[in-house]
Amino acid sequence: MNRLSEKIAAIAPSATIEISDEAQRMKREGIDVISLSIGEPDFATPGHITEACIDALRRGETHYAPSAGIPELRKAIAAKISRENGFPADENNTIVSCGAKNTIYEAMEAVLDPGDEVLICDPCWVSYEPCVQIAGGRAVHHPLPEPAFQVDDTLLERVSRKTKMIVVNSPSNPSGAVLNDASLRCVADICTDHDIVALSDEIYEKLVYGVEHRSLAAIGDMHERTITVNGFSKAYAMTGWRIGYAVAPLPIIRQMIKVQQHTISHPATFAMWGAVAALEGDQSCVDAMRDAFDERRRFVMAALSRMGFATAPADGAFYAFLRTGDDMNVARRWLHEARVAVTPGTAFSAPGWIRLSYAADIETLRRAMERIAQVL
Ligand SMILES: Cc1ncc(COP(=O)(O)O)c(C=O)c1O
CATH class of the missing domain: 3.40.640.10 (Type I PLP-dependent aspartate aminotransferase-like (Major domain))
Structure with missing residues (x-):
């Protein structure tokens, strides 16, 4: 089939795909992979927001x-x-x-x-x-x-x-x-x-x-x-x-x-x-989530610093960004040897860097940091 849009064909597949597909395959095989590649909060949507939506559904x-x-x-x-x-x-x-x-x-x-x-x-x-x-x-x-x-x-x-x-x-x-x-x-x-x-x-x-x-x-x-x-x-x-x-x-x-x-x-x-x-509504849910992210951020940044990584400042969002060199191979190695999934910087036009999401609970982050430290 060649009657396709050249404009869409020219869009490169994301460099995240190889690592995330492989992480999924390993998980399906029952391998305990810790995923720090996700870009979403691990919290539930605050209850009053969900209730307002349900009310709206009931109102028609x-x-x-x-x-x-x-x-x-x-x-x-x-x-x-x-x-x-x-x-x-x-x-x-x-x-x-x-x-x-x-x-x-x-x-x-x-x-x-x-x-x-x-x-x-x-x-x-x-x-x-x-x-x-x-x-x-x-x-x-x-x-x-x-x-x-x-x-x-x-x-x-x-x-x-x-x-x-x-x-x-x-x-x-x-x-x-x-x-x-x-x-x-x-x-x-x-x-x-x-x-x-x-x-x-x-x-x-x-x-x-x-x-x-x-x-x-x-x-x-x-x-x-x-x-x-x-x-x-x-x-x-x-x-x-x-x-x-x-x-x-x-x-x-x-x-x-x-x-x-x-x-x-x-x-x-x-x-x-x-x-x-x-x-x-009440914004205290936002503050509570931010405080939790901040605690995780401090934990992860301290662990990465102990391992000797140079990092970007981590002043916002929920990602640590660290310089590893050869990001694709480092991400592959961490996935296979440490069983920790991260995202290579190449996906973000920043080869040589790795993005690690700290939108996970402290215990998960602790295990992930221990595993990474072991393979270094
Ligand atoms: C920088 C940035 N912009 C936009 C989005 C898209 O967010 P939404 O879920 O609202 O589409 C994301 C999601 O990862 C993001 O990281």
């Missing part, structure tokens, strides 16, 4: 909703952004989609024309480039300086006449780095001087440890050219609910709504009611 919220999302959720998002993120937002500046991933894809479709370039700061999350490619654009990677992974003026060297968008992700998956003010200002200046749209993926904003998260859109007039992406998966342990959102200037939101209307229509109506409860 099982029908089509407005394409951009239910007004109650759009209002709650706008209020949260104005209250917490330091830039103005109205409900018309919002769109609710099926997870931040779907939001990012729609943002690319809304902004890019064939051949447009998108600057992506590396190490980067695995789906940015495929989203750019599906939308017909071209990803241009910019490796951030190790090991702090902050942005500096060298980003400007990648800007061309075709640059339409710059993607930043803070706190970062996979590095755990949180962009400081100087980094955000650098991105803001480049976007403003060269009329570039920014996409700021802030899905891990609630998971910061001892540093402050700042939104790119809060710098100067950046809210006039920034698509701020966020969602419920990480902060509220709602990965399976598939609810994400964007806050952006009206012309961009209008374009995204068109994409959404003709593809997914909108996320599940009752799931959006759960998201309203998440934003408007």
Whole structure:
């Protein structure tokens, strides 16, 4: 069969697949593999959120909703952004989609024309480039300086006449780095001087440890050219609910709504009611999960430091990022000899590094650290 889209055929399979397939195969064979390769909180969704969704189902919220999302959720998002993120937002500046991933894809479709370039700061999350490619654009990677992974003026060297968008992700998956003010200002200046749209993926904003998260859109007039992406998966342990959102200037939101209307229509109506409860309810569940992640983070970082690894700062998200060299072989070796599954940095355009998720309980992390120490 050769009547296939060249655009989709050109998308490379993720480097995570080999290791995760092998880990799955070993587990099926009954081998006790500890998986530290997952990007999802190991907590249950807080009860009041689930209850709100069940109530919505019982009320009959099982029908089509407005394409951009239910007004109650759009209002709650706008209020949260104005209250917490330091830039103005109205409900018309919002769109609710099926997870931040779907939001990012729609943002690319809304902004890019064939051949447009998108600057992506590396190490980067695995789906940015495929989203750019599906939308017909071209990803241009910019490796951030190790090991702090902050942005500096060298980003400007990648800007061309075709640059339409710059993607930043803070706190970062996979590095755990949180962009400081100087980094955000650098991105803001480049976007403003060269009329570039920014996409700021802030899905891990609630998971910061001892540093402050700042939104790119809060710098100067950046809210006039920034698509701020966020969602419920990480902060509220709602990965399976598939609810994400964007806050952006009206012309961009209008374009995204068109994409959404003709593809997914909108996320599940009752799931959006759960998201309203998440934003408007008691936030102590978020604090409790962050505190648990912080304890695990300190435990893992101390163990890795005792083993002599150089690491990225781990200021945010729930990943340790360590320099191992030859990441594909190290990941294979840790899987087969230590029976610990991790993700090679190659998957994030950062060869030589390994991402280890600490979204697991301390006892599991302790066993994993012991096993890794043994094979070193
Ligand atoms: C940086 C980053 N952005 C976006 C997403 C997508 O999240 P969602 O579950 O809301 O689609 C993830 C999930 O792993 C992520 O790590």
